[in-house]
Amino acid sequence: MRRIIVQKFGGTSVADTEKIKNVAKTVIKEKNNGNDVVVVVSAMGHTTDYLVKMAKDISKLPSGREMDMLLSTGEGVSIALLAMAIQAEGYDAVSFNAMQVGILTENIHTKARIIKIETEKLKKNLNEGKIIVVAGFQGVTEAGEITTLGRGGSDTSAVALAAALNAERCDIYTDVEGVYTTDPRVVKNASRLSEISYEEMLELAHAGANVLHPRSVETAKLNHVPLRVRSSFKTDDLGTLILGVEKMEIDRPVTGVAADLSQTRIVVCDVPDIPGQAANIFTKLAKDNISVDMIIQSYARKVSNTNDIAFTVDSADTDKTVATLNSLKDTLKCGEIQVDREIAKVSIVGAGMIDRPGIASAMFDVLARLQVNIKMISTSEIKISCLVNKEDAEKAVKALHEEFGLSCDIVADVKGDLPNV
C-alpha cells in the first residue's frame, strides 16, 4: 500500500500566484517520491484580514454563522488556484472544500472542533492517482452549516486529516525552518532540534514559542501522527520532527528555553485565610472566560491570618480580570489588588528532566548569578517556569540556553516573523 503524506501550507506560503506555483512544485516532489499526497492550505496572505475588515464595516457584531460563511471563502480561492497550479505542471489534482470532504464539526461557529472526517471520497480520489487539495480552517455540521475552527485551525485540519487517513506523516510547511531550542531572534546561536516530543512541544508552545498552535500538537499526540515542521522555502531541509516521547532517544535534560512576555501578574492582597477563598476567585474568573496560568498562594501570615493570592493572566485580559476581582471584593473581604505588567515568564522544557534531579536548582542558580529576582515559580513534569521582571527576560534566556548546552556554532538563518498559526 502506498503511504499517504499530508502537507499543510499557511497563508504566507500561498500569498500570491508565484508562491502558489512554488507550493505546487513542493507538492509534486512528494508525489514523485511515490507517496499519495493530500495538501491542506490556508487562505492567501491577508485575505482573512480583508474579509474581517469588510464585515466590521458592515456590522459591529457580525453573527458567527455569517462570519464563518464569509471567512470560508478565503480557502475556497487558494485550494482552486493550487489545484490549477498542480494541473499546469501536468499532474492530476482536485480541490475540495470542507463540505465536499465531509469534515464534520460541532455546531459552534468561529471555533468549532472536528468530530469526524469522511475518508471515502478522499481515498477514492487518491486511488485514482490524484493529488487532493483540501481547504483548511473550515468544517461543516451535520445540518450542512459551515463552521470555522478558530486559531490554529489549518494546522488542526491537516493533523486531523492525517489521523483520519492513517497518514505516514503530517508536514507543516512554514516560514521558519523548524523548532529551535529558543527564539533565534533572541539567541543567535540557538540550535534547531531535529526531534522533539509532543509533550515538550506543548510546553514550549504554552511557554511562548508559537511555531505551532498547541491544539494541532495535542491532536497529533492524541492520534500518534508524526508531525514535521519544515521550511516552505528550503524544501530539501527536513526541519523538526515532532513525535511521541517513547520513540525518542533522550540525551539531554533540557530541550528548549522560552520566554512569554504576554502575561500580567495580579496579586490579591490580604485575603482572610478561610476555606473557599481561592475557589471563589478562580470559579468567577473561569465563568468570565479568563484563563489563568501560574497561581501562587502565600503561607498565611501569623499576625493578620491573611495570605496573598497571586496569579498571571494574558495581558489582554487584565482590565477584565481587575473588574471581576473588584466585584468580588466584598465577598472576599480582601485588601488591595496589585497589577504588574512588567513581567516575563521564562521556562525551561525537557522530557529528560523527569529522571534527572538538580535541573530546577541549576536554573535558580543561573538566575541568582545574574541577580535576576524570581517572583513566582511553577513546575510540571517536564517544565520549570520562573516569573521575572520583563527587563531581565532576554539575559535569563541567553544564560539558561548556554547553561543547558543548547547553543550551536551555526547562527540561525531567521527571516521575518514567526509564523501565524
Next chain:
Amino acid sequence: MRRIIVQKFGGTSVADTEKIKNVAKTVIKEKNNGNDVVVVVSAMGHTTDYLVKMAKDISKLPSGREMDMLLSTGEGVSIALLAMAIQAEGYDAVSFNAMQVGILTENIHTKARIIKIETEKLKKNLNEGKIIVVAGFQGVTEAGEITTLGRGGSDTSAVALAAALNAERCDIYTDVEGVYTTDPRVVKNASRLSEISYEEMLELAHAGANVLHPRSVETAKLNHVPLRVRSSFKTDDLGTLILGVEKMEIDRPVTGVAADLSQTRIVVCDVPDIPGQAANIFTKLAKDNISVDMIIQSYARKVSNTNDIAFTVDSADTDKTVATLNSLKDTLKCGEIQVDREIAKVSIVGAGMIDRPGIASAMFDVLARLQVNIKMISTSEIKISCLVNKEDAEKAVKALHEEFGLSCDIVADVKGDLPNV
C-alpha cells in the same frame, strides 16, 4: 399565505460595503411590505475579473472544475456580507450557497443548466421569518461538484428560484431604470416601458438590448414568472414589468427599436444552384460552434445558374467563419467569400404588429426617406430586422423611434454602462 418576492442584485449593486448596506435597506423595505423575501446576489463588483486574472496567471487553460470552485467563492463573500448588513438593521437573515440550498445542475462546468431547486430548507427558513440570501450564478451536481451557470447566471438563478418557490414576482435590480423603447444613450427621449411581454423582451435582447440575458427571460417565460427590471438606486420606481403577452393590453404596434452593432456579414458568392449547398455550409458552421443570425439566399441567376448565400455572425467569430468556409470551398465549388464588418442590424419589435399590416412597409419607407440602403431583411412574428451600413444605424434608430410614436417628453436619466448580466 404570505407572498414570496425574489430580488436579484448584480455585482455593481453590491460593489462595496456601503452599497451592500443600501441593498439591505431595499430588501427590508420589501419585507416590511408584508412579503417573504429571498435575495439573490452576484459577486461584488470586479471580484470575478480579479479571480479570473489570478487563474490565468497560474494556468493558460485552467480546468472548468477548478474555475467553478474558484469563481463560486465570489458570491460566497457577497451573500455573507449582505446577511450581516440585514442583521445589523435588526432583521433576521441567513445566507446559503448553492450547495446548501440544493440548486442542482447538470454536471457541466462553467455553463451548467439548472435541473431542480430544493425548496424545503428555503420554506422552513421563510416560515421562521428569516430573509434568505442566496448565492447566484452557482449550482451543485448530484455528486456534490460545484458548477457555475455561465453568462446571465445570476438572473437565471433568481428566476429559477422564483419559479421553484412559486413566487409572486422576481425583481431584477440593476443600474438602469427599466426597459426602454430604445437605447436611451442614443435616443435621449426614449420612453421607459411600464410593461413588455417575454417574447418582445427576447426579441429585443437578441436585437442588441442587453438589459437582461435572454436565458433568464426564457426561464421566466417558461415558468410564467413575472419579472420586474428596476433601479438599484431609485427603489421607489417600479421599472418595467415583463410578463406573458396574454396578460397585456396591446395598444401599440411597435414596443422597441434596437441596433446591434456586433455582427459581421459574410457572403458566399456564386454557389452552384444544386440541392444541399446551404445545408453543407450551416451544418459545418454549427459543428464549429458558430452561431448564425440572419440568412439570405438570392434567387438563382439564370445565366450562371448560381446564387449568393449571405448571413451574419457575431464579429468575434469572423475569422473562424472564414476559415471554415475556406475549408469548404472545394466541396461547394463557390466563388469569392466577402466579409463586411461595417454593418448594423436595426430591428423593430412589437407583439402588436401581429394583427397590423403595413408595419414592415412603414419601416422600409422610413429607411428609404433617410436614403439608408437595406442590405438584408429578416422577419419573425414580432420583429422586423434590416441590415444597414453601420454609419446609418443611429439615424435609422432615431427616425424609427419617432415614426412609431415611442418618444416621450422626458429625457431619460441614464448613468454609465448598461448592466452586465
